[in-house]
Amino acid sequence: MPNIIYEKIEGISKITINRPEVLNAVDDITLIELEKCLEDSKKDENIRSIIITGSGRAFCVGVDLKYVKSFLEKGEKFPYGDMLRKYFHRVILSIISLPKPVIASINGVVAGAGLGIAFACDYKIASNKARFVEAFINVGLVPDSGSVYFLLKSISLPKVMEFVTLGGEIDANEAFRLGLINKLVEHEKLEEETIQIAKKYAEMPTKAIGLTKKLIYYTYHKSLEEVLEYEAYLQEIAGSTEDHIEGLKAFLEKRKPVFKGK
Template identity: 50%
Template sequence: MYETVVYEVKNRVAWLTLNRPEKLNAFNEQMKIEVKEALKEAAKNTEVRSIVITGAGRAFCAGQDLQSVKEDTDYGDLLRKYYNPMVQQMASIEKPIIAAINGTAAGAGLSLALACDFRLASEKSSYIEAFIHVGLVPDSGNMYYLPRIVGHAKALELAILGEKISANEAKNVGLVTQVISVESWDEEVTAFAEKLASMPTKTIGLIKRYLNQSWDSNLQEVLEKEAYAQKIAGQSSDHKEGIAAFLEKRKPLFKGN
């Protein structure tokens, strides 16, 4: 079905693997389309309760494939047609999305990771705001997510200096959630994804939605949104299961609704 990505569902987790290893999984037109289609498929599949995005080979994603860019390319149109809809789609998915960063994340590849909810980093991974090195500004949601994750001053430093940082440096500035050894990579990423897939998915969606909205809301608006979200969560089957499990002194078995 797909040519530039591999998509599969295992144990309630959708695995989306960028599959252009010979190009360090750099985005061409087809891969941008297929990533969006695979994300759409994962979002509508009620059996899927968490999503992992990773890369084949030694890179996560090297950003835009510059060999596929023409001299007269309008980068604004490129973003509006491909990248922006992909990032907006990720923001709208009310399931946890994990970037399993197995290697280099550069340019729009780093932007893709930033748009995820969690970033698991292989100890051999590296991160670079590569845009400045070709005279471009960070894009694909990069300037939205980066300062919210690492703070304004650090975002400015990373974006303008364009220096490569290691997995441990990324962890120290809050860019990644966890650094994982190469030896235990597959096992720990799978465990993390399946743990999220066993949690109350509807509640996670509400948390994602209203945390995102909080940046553009005042305190009174946030208080009201919390009350609205809590009403919905309180009526969910998972809340009832959580209460029952607490009273019965057992581990809850959440079904995601």
């Protein structure tokens, strides 16, 4: 895959958007490749956690504007709606629904639809050189790829309004203070720290994590009564897994559990 580097190491898959010459801006081909990697990581029982990152000095800056320009030069209107529905939405929903932990390793600038990809991940670790940029308004567009949805789950409405309508930028320290990311590290330590987190997740009960993800996103929208019932439903599933039995035995035997993701 020319635009993606896909690696598997000791139960971890690493997906690197590899278009550093355009700050990892993406086109339809790149998004198709990204979705294929996510699907493969989902199906591979040996993969227990997933890392998404970018090469060079950016994580992802959204759609490649040169790709947009190529349509305009042909006298065609760029199909923003179709691009979102066919490609970006599929990637975002793949990350959310993937029954394994997905880690965003944010190595630099993240902008536009790249924000949606980063925020959709379950755990966000960022370099101190990371910058979060809402640039849609600067080119006469509205935020897409779920970025406003995720922002409103983390920070206040006034702050979101300011950020998206003034074309704002949030540095790594401010992002950590606001709760947009889980961990902030020195740039030189980002890869090492990311691998440590991925390894820790890879040792966890994978199926229970997948069910917990379902529960968290279900809880966003439902009443307490509905959530309580859904919890009971998911707990029945989690309670029948091998990892639950191992966890229970390990607790009673006062030892560290060895989870297999089953």
